[in-house]
Amino acid sequence: xLDIHIRLVSRMAGTRFLILRRQLVxxxxxxxxxxxxTFLLILVMVIAGPLGNVLLGKGMKQAGSLAIWPPTEALHxxxxxxxxxxxxxxxxxxxxxxxxxxxxxxxxxxSYVQPASSVGYGVSALLGYFLLSEQVSPLRWLGIAIxxxxxxxxxxxxxxxxxxxxxxxxxxxxx
Amino acid sequence: xxxxxxxxxxxxxxxGGELCVSRAMKAVGEVKDFRPAxxxxxxxxxxxxxxxxxxxxxxxxxxxxxxxALSILNVSFVVPVTALSYVAGALGAVFFLREQVxxxxxxxxxxxxxxxxxxxxxxx
Numbered sequence: 001x002l003d004i005h006i007r008l009v010s011r012m013a014g015t016r017f018l019i020l021r022r023q024l025v026x027x028x029x030x031x032x033x034x035x036x037x038t039f040l041l042i043l044v045m046v047i048a049g050p051l052g053n054v055l056l057g058k059g060m061k062q063a064g065s066l067a068i069w070p071p072t073e074a075l076h077x078x079x080x081x082x083x084x085x086x087x088x089x090x091x092x093x094x095x096x097x098x099x100x101x102x103x104x105x106x107x108x109x110x111s112y113v114q115p116a117s118s119v120g121y122g123v124s125a126l127l128g129y130f131l132l133s134e135q136v137s138p139l140r141w142l143g144i145a146i147x148x149x150x151x152x153x154x155x156x157x158x159x160x161x162x163x164x165x166x167x168x169x170x171x172x173x174x175x
Numbered sequence: 176x177x178x179x180x181x182x183x184x185x186x187x188x189x190x191g192g193e194l195c196v197s198r199a200m201k202a203v204g205e206v207k208d209f210r211p212a213x214x215x216x217x218x219x220x221x222x223x224x225x226x227x228x229x230x231x232x233x234x235x236x237x238x239x240x241x242x243x244a245l246s247i248l249n250v251s252f253v254v255p256v257t258a259l260s261y262v263a264g265a266l267g268a269v270f271f272l273r274e275q276v277x278x279x280x281x282x283x284x285x286x287x288x289x290x291x292x293x294x295x296x297x298x299x
Binding site: 053054056057060061066120124128132134135136137139141145147149151154155156157 | 243250277288292
């Protein structure tokens with residue numbers, strides 16, 4: 001009787017071990033593509049967001065003066081702005097950024113993805129400098145670097161305002 | 176003067192829009208199912224919340240203000256200054272959503288404010 005019991009337990013333990021091992025193998029196998037996927041999407045975010053801003057900037061400079069009064073002038077301005085190719089490329093680029101952001105946030109932590117947003121401020125300035133030949137003073141570069149750092153620090157704090165306590169009741173963030 | 180108005184609109188309307196959308200999405204509930212049909216149901220539920228419409232309207236206003244700012248100013252100046260939305264976001268979270276903001280987040284908000292001040296000074 002005892003022997004049957006021990007065999008049963010060892011068999012159950014063995015099955016459990018096999019299941020655990022299979023789960024471990026599966027997770028180690030599936031982990032690599034997830035990391036690559038996350039990395040690629042963050043790279044898309046870092047490029048598409050700032051590129052969108054630069055294209056919007058280029059398009060708005062091309063669109064010329066922006067009169068918004070009287071309303072007929074505003075309509076003409078809007079038509080001129082949305083007839084500019086760079087504006088649509090910029091909007092498309094920002095949509096790609098938005099989509100990549102939403103997708104990556106569906107499996108990766110916010111604090112893991114968020115540095116991409118902080119880097120975006122610096123990349124926007126770099127693209128403005130190199131692609132649009134904007135003049136950037138050393139003081140502005142310093143300010144941009146501090147902004148990136150500040151946004152990074154903000155992003156590393158817990159983004160959830162509510163968390164579950166062991167009793168299942170929700171309590172406010174106290175960090 | 177026009178620059179200041181545009182930046183105020185970008186930051187305040189943008190942050191206000193995000194807070195309204197955040198409030199609407201809290202009313203809708205946490206999204207756990209990411210299949211297209213489930214997402215479509217979440218969107219249709221969200222569109223029945225008044226805060227969502229207010230949020231989308233404010234975000235559109237912020238976007239057009241950003242276009243206005245980019246028509247007269249450099250990208251390397253406009254985009255970093257829009258980081259002020261983190262300052263407005265922290266203040267809005269405290270006063271509008273009654274959330275608690277950690278010291279570390281306030282430190283980040285201070286760094287962003289310092290950086291924006293330097294960017295403004297560097298533009299002169």
